Amino acid sequence: MSIEPIRPAGEARRGPRPHRAHGRSTNHLPGPVLGAAIQASRVDALVVTMTPPTASAPVPPDPAQHWLPPRQVPAPFREVLARERELLAIDEFAGPPARAHRPKVLVVSGMSGVGKTTVTTHWAWSNRSRFTGGQLFSDLSHYRGRGAVATVEVLGGFLHALGVPAQVIPPDLAGRAALFRSRTADAPVLVVLDDADQAAQVRPFVPSAPGSVVxxxxxxxxxxxxxxxxxxxALRPLDAEAGYRLLVDQVPDEVRRSLPRPDVDAVVDLCGGLPLALRIAGARLAEATNWPARTLRKYLSDDKHRLSRLAVGGHAVRHVFDTTVDNLHPRLRTFYRRLGLHPGPEFSVAAAATVSGLSESDSAEALDHLFEANLVEGVRPHRFRFHDLVRLHARAVADQDEPAAEQESILDRITSWYLAGARAADVAVVGADRWRSCAAPSATWPGPAFTPATAVRWWETERRNLLETIRTAEDRGDDQAVLALCEALWPFYHGHKLHSDWIEAHRVGVRSALRSGDLVAETRMRNQLARAYLELRQFDQADAELEAALAAAERSGEPRAAAVVRESRGVAFRDRGEWPHAAVEFEESLRINEGVADERGTALQLYHLADVLVRAGEPERAIELLTRAAGIAERLGDDMTTARVDIVLGAAYQELDLPSAARPFLERAAATARERGQRAKEVEALRRLLVVLGETAPAALTERLTQLADAAEREPPVGC
Structure with missing residues (x-):
């Protein structure tokens, strides 16, 4: 600071006059003086010029205090984090201080409640001795929404903690950042910035000394x-085992030993592996007399109230999600809550656009923002998902803030979108000539046209969403949507043997058919449900459904409804090994299909009847029927019916001990099924082909069959 008094022009510079006190001159000042002092008997005008310290200027020590390096990182409450891999990753990132050549910055990100603060402070506390220049900590959420003002304040606090006197701390951000770099140039410093929400908040806090870590x-x-x-x-929710360890960490030993593991595992699953939710649930379990594990499991099983129930002692999962969403732009908040109405946790950009009412490009941009905020995660290109608890939160916000009429409109749009896609895939795989009793969806499929293979891939990708759409449609009383979806998904469920989805969807379908009083729909739903039971060899359940289906078909007066039930009854007898009874049912179904001129139905009944004849030891007669069926299928361009016929032709020639005749049919069937994505039929064809080829079978066929079997075992259950 330079001080220069203003004198009248021409007046000579004179020395300062001594101050008079009680008639005596004195040159003393009471008490210590920090900085500059002015001594004068009179000053007419004064010009003061402040020159802040530069980055290279030495900082005077504060004589009023004995300065020690700051130790601001809070100590952890508990040792059990179930985050050993993450702590090791931070160790590897920081590296040995002796080999550090520069400061390092690590962003520990993740959804709200995932344990970011706990992990970073635990590591910082455990490694505090290596940072001899001090450890600095700030919770930036206390300064949320104040931008550069917050950064200036936090920097001022850090500089003061580093021993810089308050009167020489610059007022501006650039000056404080420069001084911070100077002050942290000599020894490694650890800086922990908790809950930052933008990169600009971090940049001024990078120390200068090698070995420093932010x-x-x-x-x-x-x-x-x-x-x-x-x-x-990136911190992700905990897996099941780590979640269990964290959950029971708070439970006294005498209580922990008596906890039923299945109930605790269910609670971990209901918490979605989110550490905050697990800690809250663990606090409940610790009160064993009030909250036994089974009671807590039931308490949290209600999707509608789970978020509000994951709260204890001022800690609440809903609150941390609210804080994140409240900081979004209003347009993104609307997008987020509308996504909460999507029927499944995973969605494509196109589905998000359908729900939100935005274009696909705008929806993709909005999803990028939600991804950046860790509210959604990417699962593959152009596809995202909610964490289970975030999904519940988004739905709760929609129920709270989205008008009821708009919610209904959104659900209508997304139901129609999935129904149009399922129907377009059905037509691509089976063909347009399949008998369909449900009215076609009013909406046309807006996506790219399906080939048989891409249709199956779309079904597989959207499997969970399609089942959730059926559930949602039932909840809304939209019986027509339920029935149309079940009809469109029948080839997928049957061809891929997805019995859990198949049974749940068709149980819903039966209820919808009964409510609507549609006898034909009831016939189809019960018939298709019975086929799932038959494949699981649950014959009593299958027989009950087929009996009710046949009664409904006869009351409906629709001959094709009766034909499909007769076909299924034939399958039931065939699977029990009752060939004559099976042949009677298939012959009756064949007669009905020929009577209504349903060529595809005719070809299928010829195939079924021939299959029974091969099993009954009449391969010559079977080949005659199969030749006729193959001609119809070829005329219709029905590749999958052709593949079915080829498999039975291979079996017939195998029965006649003509392997060279069987081989081309089985090879063609396997190739067609593979091209169409029909794994079950490909497995059937390959198994017969391997028998036909015997020791000459190439290793590639065995490897392919093993791959298909492994894939079937890994198929996750979705429905029941």
């Missing part, structure tokens, strides 16, 4: 910092 926790990914060279560590 740990940033954020519900956002802070991609801007990554572009500039920072590293990232």
């Amino acid at each position: 740990l940033v926790t954020s519900s956002h990914r802070l991609s801007g910092l990554l572009v500039e060279g920072a590293s990232s560590l």
Whole structure:
């Protein structure tokens, strides 16, 4: 600071006059003086010029205090984090201090409640001795929404903690950042910035000394910092075993020993592996007399109230999600809550556009913002998903803020979208000439045209969403949508043997048919449900459904309804090994299909009847029927019926001990099924082909069959 008094022109500079006190001159000041002092008997005008310290200027020590390096990182409450891999990852990131050549910045990101603060502070506390220049900590959520003002304040606090006197701390951000770099140039410093929400909040806090580390926790990914060279560590919810360890960590030993593991595992699953939710549930379990595990499991099983029930002692899962969403732009908040009405947790950009009412390009941009905020996660290109608890939150916000009429409109749109897709896939796989009793959806499929293979892939990708759409349609009383979806999904469920989805969907279908009083629909739903029971060899359930289906078909007066039930009754007798009874049912179904001129139905009944004849030891007669069926299927361009016929032709020639005749039919059937994505039929064809080829079978066929079997075992249950 320079001080220069203003004198009248021409007046000579004179020395300062001594101050008079009680008639005596004195040159003393009471008490210590920090900084500059002015001594004068009179000053007419004064010009004061403040020159802030530069980055290279030495900082005077504060004589009023004995300065020690700050130790601001809070101590952890508990040792059990179930985050050993993440702590090791931070160890590897920080590296040995002796080999450090520069400061490092790590962004620890993840959804709200995933344990970012706990992990970073645990590591910082455990490694505090290596940072001899001090450890600094700030919870930036206390300064949320104040932008650069917050950064200036936090920097001022850090500088003061580093021993810089308050009167020499610059007022501006640039000056404080420069001084911070100077002050942290000599020894490694650890900086923990908790709950940052933008990259600009972090940049001024990077120390200068090699070996320094900046740990940033954020519900956002802070991609801007990554572009500039920072590293990232994404925290995900805990797996089942780690979640169990964290949950029971709070439970006294005498209670823990008596906890039923199935109930505790169910609670872990209901918490979605989210550490905050698990800690809250663990606090409940610790009160064993009030909250036995089974009671807590039931208490949290209600999707509608689970979020509000995951709260204890001022800690609430809903609150941390609310905080993240409240910081979104209003347009993104609307997009987020509308996504909560989507019938499944995973969705494509096109489905998000259908729900939100935005274009696909705008929806893709909005999803990028939600991804950056860790509210959705990417599962593959152009496809995202909600965490289970975030999905419940988005739905709760929609129920709270979205008008009821708009909610109904959104659900109508997305139901029609999935129904149009399922129907378009059905036509691509089976053909347009299949008998369909449900009215076609009013909406046309807006996506790309399906081939048989892409149709099956779409079905597989949207499997869970399609079942959830059926559930949602039932909840809304939309029986027509339920029935149309079940009809369209029949080839998928049957061809891929997805028995859990198949049974649940068709149980819903039966209820919808009964409510609507549609006898033909009731016939089809019961008949298709019975076929799932038959494949599981649950014959009593199958017989009951077929009996009710036949009664409904006869009351309806629709001959094709009766024909499909006769076919299924034939399958039931065939699976029991009752060939004559099976042949009678297939012959009756064949007669009905020929009577209504249903060529595809005729070809299928010829195939079924021939299959029974091969099993009954009449392969010559079977070949005659199969030749006729093959001609019809070829005329219709029905590749899958041709593949079915080829498999039975291979079996017939195999029965006649003519392997060379059987081989081309089985090879063609396997190729067609593979091209169409029909794994069950490909397995059937390959198994027969391997028998036919014997020792000459190439290893590739065996490997392919093994792959298909492994894939079937890995198929996750979705329905029941």
